[in-house]
Structures are given as structure tokens and as C-alpha cells.
Amino acid sequence: MAAMSFELLKTSSDTAARRGRIHTPHATIETPVFMPVGTQATVKTLSPEELMEIGAHIILSNTYHLHLRPGEDIVQGAGGLHGFMHWPRAVLTDSGGFQVFSLSNLRKISEEGVEFRSHISGEKRFLSPERSIEIQHALGADIIMAFDECPPHPADREYIYNSLLRTTRWAKRSKEAHHRTSQQALFGIVQGGMELDLRRFAAESLVELDFPGYAIGGLSVGEPKPLMNEVLAHTTQYLPADKPRYLMGVGAPDDLFEGVMRGVDMFDCVLPTRIARNGTVFTSTGKLVVRNAGNAKDYAPLDEHCDCYVCKNYSRAYIRHLVKAEETFGIRLTSYHNVYFLVKLMEKIRVSIENGTFLALRKQFYDAYGYNEN
Numbered sequence: 001m002a003a004m005s006f007e008l009l010k011t012s013s014d015t016a017a018r019r020g021r022i023h024t025p026h027a028t029i030e031t032p033v034f035m036p037v038g039t040q041a042t043v044k045t046l047s048p049e050e051l052m053e054i055g056a057h058i059i060l061s062n063t064y065h066l067h068l069r070p071g072e073d074i075v076q077g078a079g080g081l082h083g084f085m086h087w088p089r090a091v092l093t094d095s096g097g098f099q100v101f102s103l104s105n106l107r108k109i110s111e112e113g114v115e116f117r118s119h120i121s122g123e124k125r126f127l128s129p130e131r132s133i134e135i136q137h138a139l140g141a142d143i144i145m146a147f148d149e150c151p152p153h154p155a156d157r158e159y160i161y162n163s164l165l166r167t168t169r170w171a172k173r174s175k176e177a178h179h180r181t182s183q184q185a186l187f188g189i190v191q192g193g194m195e196l197d198l199r200r201f202a203a204e205s206l207v208e209l210d211f212p213g214y215a216i217g218g219l220s221v222g223e224p225k226p227l228m229n230e231v232l233a234h235t236t237q238y239l240p241a242d243k244p245r246y247l248m249g250v251g252a253p254d255d256l257f258e259g260v261m262r263g264v265d266m267f268d269c270v271l272p273t274r275i276a277r278n279g280t281v282f283t284s285t286g287k288l289v290v291r292n293a294g295n296a297k298d299y300a301p302l303d304e305h306c307d308c309y310v311c312k313n314y315s316r317a318y319i320r321h322l323v324k325a326e327e328t329f330g331i332r333l334t335s336y337h338n339v340y341f342l343v344k345l346m347e348k349i350r351v352s353i354e355n356g357t358f359l360a361l362r363k364q365f366y367d368a369y370g371y372n373e374n
């Protein structure tokens with residue numbers, strides 16, 4: 001069976017939104033799709049069965065974290081991530097470059113790769129395109145990423161230009177190291193900072209190397225959302241329409257609408273489980289801080305428009321009590337609801353693209369949520 005194939009099912013006349021389908025060995029994924037993040041081989045507090053009940057078909061894990069702990073050899077011994085996590089559907093792994101820069105200190109970058117200290121043990125470690133691909137092969141994800149550098153933001157144009165040239169050379173080395181396995185699909189990652197001409201150059205350089213899918217990196221790194229959206233709209237124009245586009249590390253509900261509108265097919269973000277851990281949940285009328293005193297006697301569900309397991313069986317009062325009492329079940333419930341909220345929102349977005357009602361759904365959602373449209 002081929003590693004991965006993408007069907008472009010429908011394009012829109014009023015926006016760059018598209019409906020697609022990604023076939024992988026472990027799952028068929030309807031796009032646009034939101035991918036829950038399971039950095040250390042678990043989507044925090046949720047079981048694989050709950051993730052399948054929620055409707056997730058692909059989740060993320062991180063090469064950097066799993067290389068450092070427990071080590072890819074231990075994961076490989078269990079049959080890769082699917083066996084290790086007891087997750088039968090699709091997995092995508094990031095290549096580790098971004099995590100080195102966002103988590104570890106003492107790092108030295110060279111043409112060869114990146115030397116850094118483990119944020120866990122402090123010991124010196126090294127990642128290169130070849131090592132990253134080797135680790136991702138051992139982890140066994142269905143979709144893997146080329147080893148890249150995500151330049152800091154802000155960064156001067158000179159640095160961004162030289163960094164993208166190296167990232168392109170690293171993409172070529174990643175592809176050469178990857179040729180062995182056919183079951184895993186390798187995506188290139190487009191860099192170029194916030195420089196529109198460099199974004200085009202980076203995209204065209206990667207397309208020349210011909211990947212089965214393209215990630216858009218270097219965004220969601222602290223830049224203002226309008227700038228992210230401007231860079232995104234510019235970049236997707238230079239990516240092939242018949243290949244998936246994956247916006248890394250994004251995002252909140254509005255980011256999903258804005259990214260879909262600009263031609264993005266795949267998203268991942270830690271937000272749903274991260275805000276859940278401090279007792280905050282998404283609702284159709286905006287974010288709700290469940291632990292606030294106002295919810296002490298509120299026996300309504302988290303979101304009256306949500307039909308998830310949590311909203312069908314538990315009240316705000318109960319979940320507030322659990323969160324205040326630091327009962328683990330509390331953040332399991334907020335996590336379940338938040339992941340469900342984004343997975344379901346993407347389902348509604350897919351239907352709206354099919355029906356040609358995407359912009360109407362966006363307006364209705366923004367009005368209810370309290371976003372302004374521009």
C-alpha cells in the first residue's frame with residue numbers, strides 16, 4: 001500500500017477553503033482536520049478509546065521528547081507508537097528541531113545538525129536530519145517531518161534567509177535518509193519567517209524536492225495573528241493544490257477558521273488540553289473559566305450546545321468542585337470536552353465547505369463566540 005495519498009474533494013469559489021481526504025496505513029482522515037497533541041505518547045489524561053469516541057483519526061507525538069525519554073528503541077520494541085500507545089489510527093511526529101529551540105538550552109547549530117543539552121537530564125545530545133529520520137522511523141508514525149530550523153521571531157532577514165537555505169539542504173538530506181521505508185510519508189516544512197518573498201522561495205525550493213505533503217512552519221511563534229494570517233495566505237499560493245498543507249502549532253478556534261479560509265488542511269495545537277489543566281474550557285459563547293465562583297451552583301453543562309459525553313452527564317458545579325479539589329477527574333472532563341470541541345468544530349467546518357456555507361458558519365461562530373471578523 002502506498003504510504004499516503006491525498007484526494008482533493010472540493011475547492012471553494014469564495015475562499016481558499018478545501019475539502020480533502022488523506023489515506024494513511026492506519027486511518028483515512030477527512031480534511032480540514034484538527035490533530036490532538038500527544039507530545040509524550042499520550043494526549044494528556046485521555047485514553048485512546050476516548051479519543052476514538054471523540055472522533056480523532058490522527059494524533060501528534062514529538063520526536064524530541066520521545067528520543068530523550070523513554071528512547072525510540074523502547075517505543076520500537078513495543079511495535080512503534082501504535083503498539084506502545086495502543087492507538088490503532090494515524091500518528092504524525094514532528095522532527096525535533098522546533099522542540100530543541102523551544103525547550104533545551106546550550107544548543108549549537110551547524111551544517112551537520114544541532115547539538116543541545118537534554119532539558120530532562122542536562123546531558124549533551126545531537127540531532128541531524130539523518131538522526132531525526134532514523135528516530136521517526138523507529139517511532140513508526142504514518143506522517144513524519146523533515147528536520148528543520150524554526151528561526152526565532154523576530155529575526156533579521158539575513159538570518160532568516162540563511163536559515164531557510166540550510167533548512168532546504170536539511171530537507172534534501174531528510175528525504176535521502178527516508179527513502180528506505182514506504183509506509184511513512186515525509187513532509188517538507190516551509191520556513192521564511194515573516195518575509196513574503198522568502199516564503200515563496202522556501203515553498204518553491206521544497207516543491208522542487210517533491211514531498212507528498214507540506215507543513216508551514218515558523219508561525220505561531222508569538223507574531224500577531226493578522227501577520228500570521230498574511231504570511232499564511234501568501235505561502236499556500238505556492239504549494240501544490242493536490243498535496244496536504246499542514247499549519248504547525250495552530251490553533252485556537254478562530255485560527256482554525258482563518259487557516260482553513262487560506263487553504264490549510266491540517267492543524268495541531270496543545271491549547272485544548274493545556275487550558276483544560278487550568279480549568280478553562282471552550283464553549284460556543286467563548287472561553288469559560290470553570291473554577292470561577294459563579295459556577296458553584298450552576299447545574300448547566302459546560303456548553304448547552306455541546307453533545308459530548310461530559311456535557312451530557314456533568315454540570316459546571318460538579319466540574320468546578322473537582323477542579324478546585326484538584327481531583328484528577330476534573331481535568332479529564334475539561335480535556336475531553338475541549339478536544340471534542342475542536343474536533344467537532346472542524347467537522348462542522350468540513351460540512352460547511354461541502355455546502356458552500358463556510359463564511360456563514362464563520363460569521364455565526366464569531367458572533368456567538370465574541371470574535372470580531374476582521
Ligand SMILES: CNc1nc2cc3nc[nH]c(=O)c3cc2[nH]1
Nearest residue numbers: 094098150217218219220248249
Ligand atoms: C505552537 N507553535 C508552533 N509549533 C510549531 C512546531 C514546529 N515544528 C517544526 N517546525 C516549525 O517551524 C514549527 C513551528 C511551530 N509553531
Ligand SMILES: [Zn+2]
Nearest residue numbers: 306308311337
Ligand atoms: Zn462538551
